[in-house]
Amino acid sequence: MTALSKSQSVDESFLTGGGEMGVLIRSIDWSATSLGTPEQWPAALRYSIGMMLSTKFPVLICWGKEYIQLYNDSFRPILGIAKHPNAMGGSAKYTYSEIWESIGPMFADVMNGQSVGSTDFKVVLDRNGYPEDCYFDFSYSPIRDEKGDVGGILVICMETTDKYHAIDGFQAMNEEMTAINEELAAANEQMAATNEELASVNEELLATQVSLSRSEKLFRSIALNIPNALIIMIDKDHKFITIEGDIMEKMGYDSKSYAGKHPTEVGPPERYEASRHLYERVLNGERFSVPRKSSTGEDYMVHFVPIKNEADEIDAGLIIALDITDIKQSEEKSAMLAAIIESSDDAIISKTLESKITSWNDSAERMFGYKADEIIGETIYKLIPPDRQNEEPQILARLKSGDRVDHFETKRLTKDGRLLDVSLSISPVKDSDGHIIGLSKIARDITEKKLDETRKSDFIGMVSHELKTPLTSLNALIQVANAKLRNSGDAFLEGAMAKASMQVKRMSGMINGFLNVSRLEAGKILIEKQPFEIKDLLQEILDETKLTISSHVVNTSDCESVSVNADRDKISSVVSNLISNAVKYSPKGKLVQISCRVSGDKVIVSVQDDGMGIKPQDLDKIFDRYYRVETDHTRHIAGFGIGLYLSAEIIKRHGGEIWAESERGKGSTFYFSLPIAG
Numbered sequence: 001m002t003a004l005s006k007s008q009s010v011d012e013s014f015l016t017g018g019g020e021m022g023v024l025i026r027s028i029d030w031s032a033t034s035l036g037t038p039e040q041w042p043a044a045l046r047y048s049i050g051m052m053l054s055t056k057f058p059v060l061i062c063w064g065k066e067y068i069q070l071y072n073d074s075f076r077p078i079l080g081i082a083k084h085p086n087a088m089g090g091s092a093k094y095t096y097s098e099i100w101e102s103i104g105p106m107f108a109d110v111m112n113g114q115s116v117g118s119t120d121f122k123v124v125l126d127r128n129g130y131p132e133d134c135y136f137d138f139s140y141s142p143i144r145d146e147k148g149d150v151g152g153i154l155v156i157c158m159e160t161t162d163k164y165h166a167i168d169g170f171q172a173m174n175e176e177m178t179a180i181n182e183e184l185a186a187a188n189e190q191m192a193a194t195n196e197e198l199a200s201v202n203e204e205l206l207a208t209q210v211s212l213s214r215s216e217k218l219f220r221s222i223a224l225n226i227p228n229a230l231i232i233m234i235d236k237d238h239k240f241i242t243i244e245g246d247i248m249e250k251m252g253y254d255s256k257s258y259a260g261k262h263p264t265e266v267g268p269p270e271r272y273e274a275s276r277h278l279y280e281r282v283l284n285g286e287r288f289s290v291p292r293k294s295s296t297g298e299d300y301m302v303h304f305v306p307i308k309n310e311a312d313e314i315d316a317g318l319i320i321a322l323d324i325t326d327i328k329q330s331e332e333k334s335a336m337l338a339a340i341i342e343s344s345d346d347a348i349i350s351k352t353l354e355s356k357i358t359s360w361n362d363s364a365e366r367m368f369g370y371k372a373d374e375i376i377g378e379t380i381y382k383l384i385p386p387d388r389q390n391e392e393p394q395i396l397a398r399l400k401s402g403d404r405v406d407h408f409e410t411k412r413l414t415k416d417g418r419l420l421d422v423s424l425s426i427s428p429v430k431d432s433d434g435h436i437i438g439l440s441k442i443a444r445d446i447t448e449k450k451l452d453e454t455r456k457s458d459f460i461g462m463v464s465h466e467l468k469t470p471l472t473s474l475n476a477l478i479q480v481a482n483a484k485l486r487n488s489g490d491a492f493l494e495g496a497m498a499k500a501s502m503q504v505k506r507m508s509g510m511i512n513g514f515l516n517v518s519r520l521e522a523g524k525i526l527i528e529k530q531p532f533e534i535k536d537l538l539q540e541i542l543d544e545t546k547l548t549i550s551s552h553v554v555n556t557s558d559c560e561s562v563s564v565n566a567d568r569d570k571i572s573s574v575v576s577n578l579i580s581n582a583v584k585y586s587p588k589g590k591l592v593q594i595s596c597r598v599s600g601d602k603v604i605v606s607v608q609d610d611g612m613g614i615k616p617q618d619l620d621k622i623f624d625r626y627y628r629v630e631t632d633h634t635r636h637i638a639g640f641g642i643g644l645y646l647s648a649e650i651i652k653r654h655g656g657e658i659w660a661e662s663e664r665g666k667g668s669t670f671y672f673s674l675p676i677a678g
Contacts, residue, residue: 013352014038014046016437018053019073021088025049028089034066035089039377043359044145048154054432057327058159061143063152067092067107078136078159080127098131099123106140110153116140119289119303120160135160137289137303156327163226167307167318175310228323233307235316238262238272238279247323250298282306282317292321299328347443350429353400355380355392358438367445369415380441383412385419399428399439409446421450527567527653531677534603535559537568538594541575551588554579559596562603565677566654574647578607578670581643586611586667601676602656608669614662622660623648647672 015026015038031037038046045063049070052059058075062068069087071079079087079095087095096103102123106116117139125134138157142150230251233241240258248254252267263272281288282304292300300321307316347364351357356379360372368375368383375382384392388410395405405426411419422443429438542556564571575594582592586609593608614622625645651658651672662668 013356013358013438014050015053016050017431021071021073021076022053024085024088025053025070030089033068033089034064035068042145042151043372044143044151046358048143048152051330055326055330058157060155060157061152062092062107062155063143065111067153069095075157078127078157080125082127082129096125098126107153110140110142111150113142113150115142120164120287120305133161133164135164137301158322163305163320167305171308171310226320226322230321232319232321233316234279234283234319236283236314238276238283240266241316245321247321250323251321278302278304279317282319283314285314298323298325300324344442347441347445349380349441349443351380351439351441353396353436353438355396364443367414367420367443368412385411385413395426396439399426400436402428402436404428412443420445421447527570527650529565529567529654531563531565532568534562534564534596534605534674537572538575538596538605541572541579542594545576545579549579549583552583552586552590552592554583554592554594556594557596560598560603562596562598563677564603564674566674567650570650571654571674574650574672575605575607577643577647581670582607582609582611582668585609598676599673602673603676604671604673606669606671608667610667613664613666614660614668615664619660619662623658 015022018025035041035045041049045061048061052061052070052072055072056074058072058078060069060071060075063070069090069092071088076084083095092107093100093104110116119137120135121138122133122135124131126132127134136157136159138155141154141156143152143154145151226245228247230243230245230247230253232243235241239260239262243253243258245251252271258266263275278290283306285306287305289301289303292302294300301324303320303322305318305320306314307318309315344361344363347367348359348361349357349364350359357376360370360375364375365371381389381392391410395408398405405424408424408426410422410424412422414420423446424444425442427440428436429440431437538556538559542554545554579592579594586592590610594606595608596603596605598604623644625642648658651674655675656673658670658672660668660670
């Protein structure tokens with residue numbers, strides 16, 4: 001393999017990280033292999049490589065008919081000094097030629113869709129300049145591409161050679177013990193003959209004890225250095241010889257000595273009963289492995305190995321439990337995530353921090369018109385209209401700081417030049433160390449929703465405008481009729497005309513509200529700002545309210561003297577609307593309190609009532625256009641849900657905020673803030 005020239009440009013976002021092997025993979029000129037350049041690699045291969053480089057387990061990927069190899073840092077020691085680094089990018093047939101007769105048929109089975117695995121599988125590898133017996137637990141799984149065809153093999157391999165060496169050490173120890181016993185017997189026979197022979201035997205015994213201690217320390221060291229493992233030795237009576245491993249406490253064993261104790265002496269009997277048949281199998285000479293799931297959800301693979309003495313008789317059992325939870329969860333999450341992405345109706349796109357697209361699902365293809373091989377590797381700016389190019393740097397700045405972007409409504413460009421209204425939700429993608437390595441974007445097409453809103457607004461605006469003229473004429477006729485009936489003495493007609501006049505005013509208010517919504521959304525409402533004292537405005541509104549409302553007590557608290565630069569009439573309409581709502585939604589005779597206070601560089605105005613209150617689930621929606629809280633109490637209260645919407649839009653156009661606090665059955669307080677005039 002050769003390194004890439006500086007003129008070549010390869011999207012390596014899915015190759016991020018991976019330690020030394022990640023650096024090596026990125027340095028290889030893959031165009032010289034049957035894989036081609038990384039941007040040509042299938043999505044399944046790229047995803048598998050990304051998983052391989054991020055996991056701590058030894059993983060090898062063999063792709064295509066030539067079984068081109070890629071592997072991670074954890075797998076690299078398996079290759080020794082003779083096979084690495086030439087194995088990277090090379091064919092597995094060549095790298096493992098000395099054992100291909102054994103593993104070649106397994107690879108062929110996997111390429112036909114089967115999964116293959118074994119435990120303590122023995123091969124003779126020439127990886128350090130000489131043949132050596134090596135043992136492995138491994139799993140070969142097919143990697144399927146987008147069409148479901150097998151494109152390569154995922155190899156997860158754990159070397160167990162040291163375990164076998166440890167076992168051999170125990171067998172050697174047993175042989176040494178037999179020899180020592182024979183020597184001791186001979187020494188006893190010769191004890192009377194010579195003290196020198198006894199001294200010699202004592203020296204040999206001391207050497208044996210040192211050897212035993214060394215073997216015990218070696219076993220303990222091996223056990224403690226196998227990650228996420230528990231190693232147990234039992235005798236023929238199922239009593240513990242030793243227990244070691246870094247997950248002892250996790251598996252229910254503390255640090256005390258278990259030597260010579262039966263499982264029922266240190267744990268619940270039912271736990272022993274559940275495992276007794278497995279102990280009997282291994283002590284009968286069977287070597288096997290069983291999967292186990294703990295009560296707290298962890299997954300384990302438990303290996304059982306019979307231990308023989310010098311007479312080739314089984315006198316102990318070795319039990320090795322490995323925590324494989326991370327592997328299982330990674331497999332399940334990968335499968336689930338792939339299914340969600342492919343079945344989603346929304347476009348799901350991932351990209352680098354440099355805005356280059358790295359993944360593209362089917363919905364993205366349907367929405368924007370680009371196939372995955374056309375758009376992956378391109379910049380996201382290809383989808384952004386020229387007049388909105390500044391949005392991407394702003395989004396990136398927020399995401400690089402760790403924030404999310406939720407439901408950002410904008411426009412995006414399709415392959416055939418159409419503009420789509422879309423709602424974007426964008427999240428940072430982080431590696432295992434918490435560093436942001438990319439971005440995930442979900443795009444929802446809201447074009448039809450926007451068109452419906454526009455049609456609705458246009459219709460309401462047109463109808464409201466057409467109704468205004470005849471309503472004005474009707475109001476004039478009622479005023480004339482009222483003037484003529486004033487001294488008629490007909491109380492019924494006077495009352496009827498007064499009610500008609502009141503209904504016309506209500507209708508005029510509603511029509512003006514609809515027209516204001518239409519003008520607001522068309523950008524035709526003018527905000528004419530001028531400085532004025534907020535407390536003066538509130539006092540005027542209070543005086544007018546007391547003339548027209550006698551059913552409630554309306555008060556204002558003392559406000560500080562503070563000036564705002566705003567449209568006086570429109571702020572007046574906001575306050576009047578909040579007071580009107582407080583009166584409508586609270587019982588007669590209750591207090592409506594108007595207050596204001598200064599907070600930093602803003603003044604906050606509030607209107608508080610003792611009414612029915614608002615449910616928490618409605619609080620976030622009450623400022624939406626045409627939204628009304630539906631309850632038994634509000635069903636008979638007139639309104640179209642435009643007052644609070646208009647108020648919110650007016651406050652936003654003044655650079656302020658509007659919000660509400662409420663407790664069901666205890667009343668509500670509505671707030672808005674305005675910048676203080678500089």
